[in-house]
Amino acid sequence: MATRARRAERREEPLSRERIVEAAIGILDTVGEAGLTFRVLAERLATGPGAIYWHVSGKDELLGAATEVVVAGTVLGGDAGASPQEATRALALRLFDAIDAHPWIGTQLARSPGQSPMLQVFEQLGRQVQALGVPRPARFTAASALLNYILGVGGQNAANAHGQESEKNRTEFLDTVAATWASLDPEEYAFTRDVAEQLRDHDDRAEFLAGIDLILAGIAASRDERRS
Amino acid sequence: MATRARRAERREEPLSRERIVEAAIGILDTVGEAGLTFRVLAERLATGPGAIYWHVSGKDELLGAATEVVVAGTVLGGDAGASPQEATRALALRLFDAIDAHPWIGTQLARSPGQSPMLQVFEQLGRQVQALGVPRPARFTAASALLNYILGVGGQNAANAHGQESEKNRTEFLDTVAATWASLDPEEYAFTRDVAEQLRDHDDRAEFLAGIDLILAGIAASRDERRS
């Protein structure tokens, strides 16, 4: 019996790059990066592992394609009437939320240097930097600083495996970290101990945004200094 | 014949956590992260894979320990007479160079959230932030911004697999990227195309430092704003 006929019987669509990437995203979001296996993916798609290789060259491309889909969906769509500062903050927050919802892109974004997903982010950041009035030679540095900061936070979020959904686990987690920090060697970790207390009512999102604002302030300061 | 006697005959030291971590660093530096295998590591140590598990709980701990050794060696040792700005820049540069020499710590640093290596960096950055005169409640944000930026750049350096040692390959690589950027869709990638030319004489280290300066400028601006 032909494959097509069997699929039709089970009311399944034929295999396609798009369906494969979609299924991969589903697995990544639910089971995490370590859970994405060609065998698991093949099972979910009701086929064998080899079939996937007809549509996708390997795991790297698959992860890249998955990242591209998610990033493309979050990078665009800013408010047209917003100021450059507001637009930058909004873009950064959209990326933060995307990484929060799909922690694996935090790892993946950093791994695709000149690749499409990172370039998409860089492009949008660069446009805002330009709109901020940064002179041409300083734009690359400003956009890169924003990008690298976002990538850094993204990597942290991915590493922290934000899997602990509930708010309770969240505060529990922060309490544990705060307690650990407070118990560090007083001489070796004087600063860390000193700020440990602040960690208990810590809002990742707000903290992320505060970092963006710091860089934006630096951009503004450098720009104004040049003018005078 | 006892193991000890055999080792003595071959003039080998006995296995130890320290020797294992040292050997792992050697492999990581030469063959890269993918080249570090328990079988390869065991061969280099003239033993079986299982022996390593007596001294180290697993691969994660091994990578963590290797990162800790390298980071501990680079985080300390700043000039005592330097200003906080200079000290911050020097610390950041030391980290940049360490990541450049051992690209794998770029990946690894990001993966150890509350772990020792990251905390060591955070602590040193925090001390400089404090020395910069940043008020207490703003210190955490400032230190985090610096840290996340450094982690972001580190991840990029690791991804770019700076393996291409020679200077020639370096400029060749930049030329290729610049050419790729210049050929992007003019509407979709207007900004990236515009800055592509700057990429040809691009100094990673200087660019990294410029980003640090941007954040330092932001920190100074925020601090002074609060004062007035």
Add this chain to the structure above:
DNA sequence: ACCTGAACACCGTTCAAGT
């Protein structure tokens, strides 16, 4: 053209057996 699934060449990790 597209799919199947056994097979290959690897992993990290375990563990009975040795010294």
Add this chain to the structure above:
DNA sequence: ACCTGAACACCGTTCAAGT
């Protein structure tokens, strides 16, 4: 206490064979 190395349970990827 420490080491050995075969064995286990996985990987990503390939490929002859099918439809």
